[in-house]
Amino acid sequence: MREIRIADVIDKENDQSIKFRSGVSSVIQMPVEYIDRVAELAFKDVHILENTVPVYERLTVKDHVRFYKKWNKSGLGAADMLRQYKLEAVSHTRLALCTAETIQRLAYIQAVMSDRQAVLAVNPLYNAGIENIRLFHKMMEQMAQGGKALVVITSSTEEAFVISSKIARLSEQGLKEVETEMPEERNSQTSLKRIKAKAQDKTIFIDLEDIEYIESNEGKVYINISREKFIIESTLAETEKKLADYGFYRCHRSYIVNLDKVKEIITWSKNTYSIVMENQEKTKIPLSRTKYSEIQELLVM
Numbered sequence: 001m002r003e004i005r006i007a008d009v010i011d012k013e014n015d016q017s018i019k020f021r022s023g024v025s026s027v028i029q030m031p032v033e034y035i036d037r038v039a040e041l042a043f044k045d046v047h048i049l050e051n052t053v054p055v056y057e058r059l060t061v062k063d064h065v066r067f068y069k070k071w072n073k074s075g076l077g078a079a080d081m082l083r084q085y086k087l088e089a090v091s092h093t094r095l096a097l098c099t100a101e102t103i104q105r106l107a108y109i110q111a112v113m114s115d116r117q118a119v120l121a122v123n124p125l126y127n128a129g130i131e132n133i134r135l136f137h138k139m140m141e142q143m144a145q146g147g148k149a150l151v152v153i154t155s156s157t158e159e160a161f162v163i164s165s166k167i168a169r170l171s172e173q174g175l176k177e178v179e180t181e182m183p184e185e186r187n188s189q190t191s192l193k194r195i196k197a198k199a200q201d202k203t204i205f206i207d208l209e210d211i212e213y214i215e216s217n218e219g220k221v222y223i224n225i226s227r228e229k230f231i232i233e234s235t236l237a238e239t240e241k242k243l244a245d246y247g248f249y250r251c252h253r254s255y256i257v258n259l260d261k262v263k264e265i266i267t268w269s270k271n272t273y274s275i276v277m278e279n280q281e282k283t284k285i286p287l288s289r290t291k292y293s294e295i296q297e298l299l300v301m
Contacts, residue, residue, distance in 0.1 A: 002019070002020040002043055002045075002046065002118050002149070003017040003018060003019045003020065004017060004018040004038060004041045004042065005017050005041075006018065006170070006174055006175055008037070008041055009030075009034050009037045009038055009041065009170065010034065010170070010171075010172050010174070012172065014174050016174050016175045018038065018151060018170075018175070019151075020046070020118040020120075020149035020150075020151055021149050022117070022147050022148070022149050023144050023145075023147045023148070023149070024144070024149060024150070025140050025143070025144060025150040025151075025152065025164065026150070026151045026152065026168070027152045027154070027160050027163050027164040027166070027167045027168070028151065028152070028153050028154075028160070028167065028168045028169070028170055028175070029153075029154055029155070029156065029157045029159075029160045029167060029168070029169045029170070029178070030153060030154075030155065030169065030170035030171075030226075031155065031170075031171075031226045031227060031280060032155050032227070032280075033280060034153075034170055035122060035123070035153050035154075035155060038120070038153055039120065039122055039153075042120045043118070045116055045117075045118065046116060046118045046119065046120050047110075047111055047114040047116040047118070047119045047120070048119075048120050048122060049107055049108070049110075049111040049119055049120065049121040049122065049124055050107060050121075050122050050123070050124075051100075051103075051104050051107060051123065051124065051126050051127070052100075052103055052104070052107060053103060053106050053107045053110055055095045055096075055103065056095060057094060057095050057096035058094055058095075058096070059094065059095060060091065060092050060093060060094055060095070061082070061087050061090050061091050061092070061093055061095065061098065061102065061106065062078065062082060062091040062092060064095065064106055065078045065081050065082055065087075065106070065109055065113075066078045068109060068110050068113040068114075069081075069113060072113050072114055072115040073115060074113040074115070076112065076113055081109050081112070081113065084138065085105045085108060085109055085135055085138075086105070086131065086135070087102065087105055087106075087109075090102055100127065101128075101129060101131075101132055104127075104128060104132055105132060105135060107124075108124075108132075108135055108136060108139040109139075111139060111143070112139055112142050112143065112146075117147070117148050117149060118148070118149040118150075118151075119143065119148055119149065119150045119151070120151050120153065121150060121151070121152040121153070122153055122154075123153070123154050123155060123156075123159070124136055124152060124154070124163075125154070125159050125162060125163065126159075133162060136163070137163075140163075152164075155227070155228075156228070157169070157178070157199045157200075157204075157228055157230070158199055158200045160178075161199055161200040161202055162200065165180070165202075169210075169226075171210055171225075171226060173207075173209065173210065176207070178204050178205075179194075179204065179205045180202050180203060180204055180205070192208070192242065192243075192246060193207065193208060194206060194207055194208065195208060195211070195223065195232065195239075195242075195243075196232065196233075197223050197230035197231060197232050198230060198231045198232070198233075199230055204230070206223060206225060206230065208243070208246050208247075208248075208258075209258075209260070210225050210226075211223055211224070211225055211248075211258050211261075212224050212225055212226075212257075212258055212261045212277050212278075212279055212283070213255055213256060213257045213258060213261070213277060213283070213285055214232075214236070214239055214243075214248070214255070214256040214257075215236075215254055215255050215256075216235075216236040216253075216254045216255075217254070221233075221234060221235060221236050221239060224283075226279075227279075227280070227281070236250075236254070236256065239256060240256055243256065247259045247260055249291075249295055249298060250291075251275055251285060251286070251287050251288065251291050251295060252285065252286045252287060252288050252291070253288070254286075255285050255286065257275055257277070257285055259295075259298055259299060261277050261278050261279070262275055262276070262277065262278065262295075262299060263276045263277060263278040263282065264276045265287065265292075265295070265296070265299075266284070271289045272289075273286075273287040273289070273292055274286060274287060275287050275295070
């Protein structure tokens with residue numbers, strides 16, 4: 001139907017694309033900077049669903065829904081939409097007096113009633129309560145029934161799994177499905193390519209090449225990838241041993257870094273050093289004094 005080229009998003013050669021397919025919902029987790037680019041690249045005939053809507057403060061909730069119906073020539077009834085999205089009690093309330101929860105529901109209704117057949121939802125569950133999460137799923141069902149194409153982009157893996165059990169991740173390596181089951185042929189310590197972690201109530205498998213660093217904090221061990229943290233069940237020592245032959249290095253008692261993600265090493269004083277990671281934040285990881293020479297050698301190998 002419509003598509004956005006991944007190469008235009010990550011600014012690297014790539015032959016993949018984000019496709020808008022009729023009656024299909026796709027959920028993709030990606031860094032914030034990629035979200036901004038995807039939204040900019042969305043075609044003019046794609047409806048952008050965000051957490052808010054243009055607000056005419058003197059108009060009521062009901063007035064807004066009627067306006068969506070008239071503007072889009074929608075066959076959906078305004079009264080029925082108010083009922084389905086649980087807005088009847090506030091239907092006569094002016095938008096200036098409405099809660100963020102109510103305005104978020106209006107954004108869902110606006111997307112359903114839009115005359116555009118492709119919808120891009122941007123962080124649609126940000127600050128959403130339980131009821132609004134349920135209503136978002138209702139909206140997804142209505143779009144599928146109406147043959148609309150829906151692509152959801154979010155910066156949060158946990159939010160992505162609330163929306164769908166099948167999600168993809170966009171990184172500088174491209175677009176990849178997030179696996180929640182380890183294929184049998186990959187479940188071998190002799191050829192480790194992925195590591196098991198937790199997201200929401202799911203077990204996911206993260207490619208080693210995507211990991212920036214691993215840290216131990218208050219008794220828990222976290223994988224860090226694209227501004228997100230995922231808990232793993234191993235200790236840092238166990239993780240160090242498991243990843244020793246795969247380009248990871250224990251640079252500090254609380255940190256393991258992916259050597260391929262190291263940008264530079266900064267010397268602050270005679271015995272104080274930091275590793276700067278190759279990510280958007282240029283994260284600074286402490287480097288033990290006794291490890292300085294060894295990591296220098298590893299980085300030039």
